[in-house]
Amino acid sequence: MDTFFLSLAVIVCGGVLPLVMHRHFTIMKAGCCVLIAAGCMLGLFDALSLLLHPAVAATYTLPWLHIFTLSFQMDSISAFFLVPIFLISPLAVLYSFHYMEKPEQSFRTAINYFFNAILIVSMALVACADNIPTFALAWEIMSISSYFLVVYDYQNKDTRQAGYLYFIFAQGGAMFLFAAFALIYSYTGSFAFTGFAAIPDTVKLVVFVLAFIGFGSKAGIFPLHIWLPYAHPAAPSHISAVMSGVMIKMGIYGIIRIYALLAVPSMIFGQIVLIVGMVTGVLGVVYALGNQDVKKLLAYSSVENIGIILIGLGVGMIGVATGTDAMAFFGFAGAFMHVFNHSIFKSLLFMGAGAVLHKAKTRSIDQLGGLLKRMPVTGRTFLIGSLAISGLPPFSGFIGEFLIYYASFQGIHLQRTAFILSALAIISLAVIGGLATACFTKVVGLAFLGEPRTDKAAHASEVGFSMQLTMIFLAAACLLIGVLPEPFVRLAFKGIADLPLLGSYNPDIFIDILRNIAKTAALFIALFLVVSLFRKLLYWRKEVSAGPTWGCGFTRPTVRMQYTGTSYAASMIDFYRPFVPVKTLYSGIRKIFPGQTTYHTEVIDVAETNMHEKIVRPLFKLLQMLHWIQHGHIQLYIGYIVLTIVVMLLFL
Amino acid sequence: MESIVSFCFAILAAPLLSAIIMKVKAYIAGRKGPPILIKYYTLAKLFKKGSVYSTSSSFVFKLGPVVSFCSVVMVLLFFPFAGIKPLLSFHGDVIILLYLMGLGRFFTIIAALDTASPFEGMGAAREAYFSTLAEATLFVILLLFYRLNGSFSFAAFFTGTTAINLWSPAASLLLLVIVALFVVLLTENSRVPVDDPATHLELTMIHEVMILDHSGPDLALIELGAYLKLFFYSAFITCLLYPFQLDNVYLNGLIFYGIMGMIYVLVGITESIMARYKMNLVPKFILTSFALVFFATILTMEFVK
Numbered sequence: 038m039d040t041f042f043l044s045l046a047v048i049v050c051g052g053v054l055p056l057v058m059h060r061h062f063t064i065m066k067a068g069c070c071v072l073i074a075a076g077c078m079l080g081l082f083d084a085l086s087l088l089l090h091p092a093v094a095a096t097y098t099l100p101w102l103h104i105f106t107l108s109f110q111m112d113s114i115s116a117f118f119l120v121p122i123f124l125i126s127p128l129a130v131l132y133s134f135h136y137m138e139k140p141e142q143s144f145r146t147a148i149n150y151f152f153n154a155i156l157i158v159s160m161a162l163v164a165c166a167d168n169i170p171t172f173a174l175a176w177e178i179m180s181i182s183s184y185f186l187v188v189y190d191y192q193n194k195d196t197r198q199a200g201y202l203y204f205i206f207a208q209g210g211a212m213f214l215f216a217a218f219a220l221i222y223s224y225t226g227s228f229a230f231t232g233f234a235a236i237p238d239t240v241k242l243v244v245f246v247l248a249f250i251g252f253g254s255k256a257g258i259f260p261l262h263i264w265l266p267y268a269h270p271a272a273p274s275h276i277s278a279v280m281s282g283v284m285i286k287m288g289i290y291g292i293i294r295i296y297a298l299l300a301v302p303s304m305i306f307g308q309i310v311l312i313v314g315m316v317t318g319v320l321g322v323v324y325a326l327g328n329q330d331v332k333k334l335l336a337y338s339s340v341e342n343i344g345i346i347l348i349g350l351g352v353g354m355i356g357v358a359t360g361t362d363a364m365a366f367f368g369f370a371g372a373f374m375h376v377f378n379h380s381i382f383k384s385l386l387f388m389g390a391g392a393v394l395h396k397a398k399t400r401s402i403d404q405l406g407g408l409l410k411r412m413p414v415t416g417r418t419f420l421i422g423s424l425a426i427s428g429l430p431p432f433s434g435f436i437g438e439f440l441i442y443y444a445s446f447q448g449i450h451l452q453r454t455a456f457i458l459s460a461l462a463i464i465s466l467a468v469i470g471g472l473a474t475a476c477f478t479k480v481v482g483l484a485f486l487g488e489p490r491t492d493k494a495a496h497a498s499e500v501g502f503s504m505q506l507t508m509i510f511l512a513a514a515c516l517l518i519g520v521l522p523e524p525f526v527r528l529a530f531k532g533i534a535d536l537p538l539l540g541s542y543n544p545d546i547f548i549d550i551l552r553n554i555a556k557t558a559a560l561f562i563a564l565f566l567v568v569s570l571f572r573k574l575l576y577w578r579k580e581v582s583a584g585p586t587w588g589c590g591f592t593r594p595t596v597r598m599q600y601t602g603t604s605y606a607a608s609m610i611d612f613y614r615p616f617v618p619v620k621t622l623y624s625g626i627r628k629i630f631p632g633q634t635t636y637h638t639e640v641i642d643v644a645e646t647n648m649h650e651k652i653v654r655p656l657f658k659l660l661q662m663l664h665w666i667q668h669g670h671i672q673l674y675i676g677y678i679v680l681t682i683v684v685m686l687l688f689l
Numbered sequence: 690m691e692s693i694v695s696f697c698f699a700i701l702a703a704p705l706l707s708a709i710i711m712k713v714k715a716y717i718a719g720r721k722g723p724p725i726l727i728k729y730y731t732l733a734k735l736f737k738k739g740s741v742y743s744t745s746s747s748f749v750f751k752l753g754p755v756v757s758f759c760s761v762v763m764v765l766l767f768f769p770f771a772g773i774k775p776l777l778s779f780h781g782d783v784i785i786l787l788y789l790m791g792l793g794r795f796f797t798i799i800a801a802l803d804t805a806s807p808f809e810g811m812g813a814a815r816e817a818y819f820s821t822l823a824e825a826t827l828f829v830i831l832l833l834f835y836r837l838n839g840s841f842s843f844a845a846f847f848t849g850t851t852a853i854n855l856w857s858p859a860a861s862l863l864l865l866v867i868v869a870l871f872v873v874l875l876t877e878n879s880r881v882p883v884d885d886p887a888t889h890l891e892l893t894m895i896h897e898v899m900i901l902d903h904s905g906p907d908l909a910l911i912e913l914g915a916y917l918k919l920f921f922y923s924a925f926i927t928c929l930l931y932p933f934q935l936d937n938v939y940l941n942g943l944i945f946y947g948i949m950g951m952i953y954v955l956v957g958i959t960e961s962i963m964a965r966y967k968m969n970l971v972p973k974f975i976l977t978s979f980a981l982v983f984f985a986t987i988l989t990m991e992f993v994k
Contacts, residue, residue: 470788471824581742585743600802605817609817
């Protein structure tokens with residue numbers, strides 16, 4: 038664990054450095070990048086070496102405040118989740134080198150770097166925490182540091198609101214977690230994680246549901262995902278990349294950890310996780326399709342991918358419950374693999390969206406267009422990221438989804454509930470895959486291809502070097518994992534090694550399949566090259582000319598006539614109407630010579646409206662009745678405190 | 690060796706079979722129709738030409754035809770025509786093949802959007818929409834087959850002793866699958882009643898409108914890809930219909946391609962006697978196929994123990 042703590046210390050130094058050096062803007066950024074990158078590389082090395090050469094899980098404890106002990110342990114699950122943390126975070130910091138380019142906001146940037154470093158450290162600590170106080174402490178630091186990162190642009194009212202919403206969800210979720218922990222504590226009387234398995238089964242179910250809600254609000258399960266589409270657009274793009282690529286995975290980590298600790302092979306856990314996963318996945322992608330704000334769309338797409346990961350976990354848990362070893366093994370491995378893949382392509386896409394926002398100054402797809410020619414690197418890497426996130430071979434997303442498919446197909450031979458659930462898992466994966474293709478063809482096709490719809494998009498230019506470099510690196514990773522999946526899948530297999538209940542399963546048959554998939558991917562690329570060459574030959578010495586797009590006889594087309602994101606998605610959204618209502622405001626055309634008219638349409642998030650109607654408003658009414666307690670007299674407030682202390686002293 | 694010949698034959702025969710549909714339609718309409726080799730003439734003509742590219746388009750536009758063509762060829766490499774072992778096959782190939790076809794679709798769609806034409810955007814949106822529904826049907830068919838004979842590749846579905854066909858114990862379920870597959874065939878290959886390539890109004894078309902701006906060899910690749918795709922789907926149905934495995938390879942092939950020809954004739958008849966559905970009816974039409982196969986899958990809960 039020494040290397041691990043050393044790496045964290047270096048990262049913290051990287052975070053503190055900008056605070057003291059904020060007068061030298063460029064040096065500050067460079068120094069911070071170097072230190073954080075160095076720290077992360079060290080941590081990555083440590084995590085990988087533990088994964089590749091499994092030893093006894095490393096542990097470390099120290100007393101804290103005389104009451105608690107802080108205890109850390111790094112087993113294979115922790116080590117696997119540390120990989121994306123230490124891989125994506127330094128890239129995001131590197132990206133920010135050219136993204137944060139306002140020297141007049143030097144101190145604010147320095148604070149951003151500071152909290153960024155704290156976020157990285159706290160995520161790493163969450164992954165390694167080994168008792169209740171340690172976990173709670175790291176979890177809270179993570180939530181709070183990310184809150185400060187979200188409200189970077191605090192002068193903007195929307196940003197403050199988004200930050201507030203995120204804060205409520207983070208703390209509300211934490212409340213559920215603490216309830217779960219308190220319930221466990223009341224049975225075991227100890228803070229150690231090891232005692233979790235000893236509590237009665239019925240209590241375990243309650244604990245799991247509470248923890249699932251708590252972790253789910255961080256991960257963004259439906260209907261607790263509401264903060265994501267607000268917080269991600271509000272935060273700077275490299276922060277969205279880390280939050281969406283890595284931080285929400287800590288929620289997934291929590292779910293896996295609590296499942297591993299409770300160690301109960303009950304069907305009900307799998308059913309809950311799988312059904313929530315399917316709903317989250319399908320609705321997430323439909324909402325993504327309905328949104329025209331690139332970053333909001335990506336946020337919903339994160340919700341979708343959390344759904345896919347949960348489907349993998351749920352299938353794995355059902356496999357455990359029914360004793361189908363292969364199903365359990367590949368379900369968990371698929372979820373782990375998708376966690377890793379998603380951290381790569383989602384951060385790539387957020388960085389691409391950030392580059393677009395940086396240069397075209399708008400996030401709305403309906404105002405973009407033609408960016409591929411103006412931003413060649415951003416456009417090409419974004420295309421690769423989109424292919425990967427749609428789960429298409431030969432890119433990384435396919436590998437994780439294939440594992441989950443494979444696991445679900447293992448459940449097809451089961452009876453009754455398990456069979457129906459496996460079948461539904463396969464169908465929802467197929468539907469999610471199709472809709473994700475639709476969603477990302479929309480982003481690529483409308484924002485990056487065609488003609489620019491506004492002047493802002495027409496005058497965009499390529500972004501700075503550090504931003505290009507990170508995006509190229511991540512895009513290359515997407516292709517590499519797709520073409521040579523074996524080492525990465527083996528890494529996921531290593532990651533699940535310390536999960537209890539899995540039984541010993543020998544994945545050799547699957548490795549063969551994986552090699553075949555790699556060969557198929559390579560064959561496809563070879564075929565593609567051959568056909569491209571053939572095409573070149575066909576065009577050899579032929580007349581190739583340029584002309585306007587065929588307008589079906591219409592001779593005066595304008596760029597405003599292009600299909601928009603709204604129209605592209607309209608019929609698909611319509612199909613899911615009860616779950617995805619659309620609000621349309623149209624002033625109409627009335628007179629013979631109509632004046633200016635307006636048309637506004639927006640997809641309503643049912644979770645948001647329902648939560649507002651059914652929970653927030655009644656709560657407000659109730660609290661309104663207690664309004665008289667808050668009167669502003671400081672003396673009486675002190676009186677409250679005294680009263681509370683007296684009551685506690687007398688009765689407790 | 691047999692496999693290579695079979696694969697090459699499939700690629701060469703696909704345009705011929707596609708011409709059958711035109712012939713049948715012409716016959717029913719009381720016309721003489723084009724020569725049976727018309728599709729080869731079209732391809733040769735297109736290959737000889739140069740191209741005009743829209744000034745709006747980028748490299749993606751040129752990538753579209755190549756990727757979509759390659760994805761279909763990949764599928765054919767894995768498919769056992771007339772019971773002959775395919776060139777390649779492994780446990781799990783069906784999923785990567787379906788996803789490769791998804792990749793082809795992805796590129797067709799973004800190539801269409803690359804032209805900045807509102808018509809092509811419209812076609813692209815419809816293609817994306819309908820294919821998500823058709824894909825769900827295909828995956829249910831896969832899981833049904835997996836439940837029936839525990840295999841996960843085209844070769845294992847249709848060859849060997851546990852081959853899935855109308856003479857196996859679960860034949861009654863397969864009737865539903867065949868109907869559903871025919872619906873998927875019509876959808877994915879943009880035939881009537883889902884799409885009508887013959888109309889002259891671009892607004893009413895789906896696939897054909899997406900390729901309006903392609904010309905010359907690019908268009909030829911798209912056309913050839915479309916013939917191969919139709920060929921794949923009808924071979925899929927034929928495999929379910931054709932129960933025998935004779936020892937004589939030639940006779941086997943003859944019967945196999947005979948049945949395939951019948952399916953093409955059926956497509957032609959469907960096109961002649963039906964009109965295109967209104968766009969809002971198409972999803973219901975595709976969902977019917979989904980409902981059929983899902984019902985078949987539920988039935989296996991009692992059938993297959």
